[in-house]
Amino acid sequence: MNKKIIPFILIASLLCIKSNAQYERENDNGSFLGERVFFGGGFGLQFGTITNIELSPVAGIWLLPRLALAAGPSWQYYKDPMGKTSIYGGRSWMRLLFIRDLHQLIPVGIRLGFFLHGEYEALNLESEFWKGVYPDNSRFWEHSVLAGLGLSQSLGKKASFNITFMWAVTESEYQIYDNPEIRIDFLF
Numbered sequence: 001m002n003k004k005i006i007p008f009i010l011i012a013s014l015l016c017i018k019s020n021a022q023y024e025r026e027n028d029n030g031s032f033l034g035e036r037v038f039f040g041g042g043f044g045l046q047f048g049t050i051t052n053i054e055l056s057p058v059a060g061i062w063l064l065p066r067l068a069l070a071a072g073p074s075w076q077y078y079k080d081p082m083g084k085t086s087i088y089g090g091r092s093w094m095r096l097l098f099i100r101d102l103h104q105l106i107p108v109g110i111r112l113g114f115f116l117h118g119e120y121e122a123l124n125l126e127s128e129f130w131k132g133v134y135p136d137n138s139r140f141w142e143h144s145v146l147a148g149l150g151l152s153q154s155l156g157k158k159a160s161f162n163i164t165f166m167w168a169v170t171e172s173e174y175q176i177y178d179n180p181e182i183r184i185d186f187l188f
Helices: 005-026
Strands: 037-046 051-064 067-080 083-099 112-126 139-154 160-168 181-187
Touching (some): 037 067, 051 083, 112 160
Antiparallel strands (some): 067 083, 112 139
16 A cells, blocks of 8 residues: 555544544434435536547445545547547545535635545556557556545535545656646536
């Protein structure tokens, strides 16, 4: 196990214990599975010298009122002056909401939530585009672990707009991510 992951796991575990204690108070009558399941994802568009189109839907569940797990496929079309490629794969993530509503802690009128985010991603890359890693022009899998923090703006009972700032915990020789990786997603 990578030593950089251990502090993140310890912090997430401690916050889960606190969330678990609050679970009984916040949901006295239990909750229906349909209320805990969510969908959403992110997309990206960039046109110009570099063209980048990304789709990454997710489906997930709130295991506890502040702990969510989600997974989904990922597809990306990337073109720059050196060539073009298609990247596909999948990701799974865990999100721990440690502040649900900032206004409840500090009455400043800002209704933002804050969360910890951990993600595992497996992407299938074209070797010819990524510096000829394999001589037979095949594709290969690149595995990444990302961790970070995010902001969540509620858009209704279940919907939210989220911005996540993540750093690659695992090192890659292919320079897939610039640190920090910033992602925007919607959940509903």
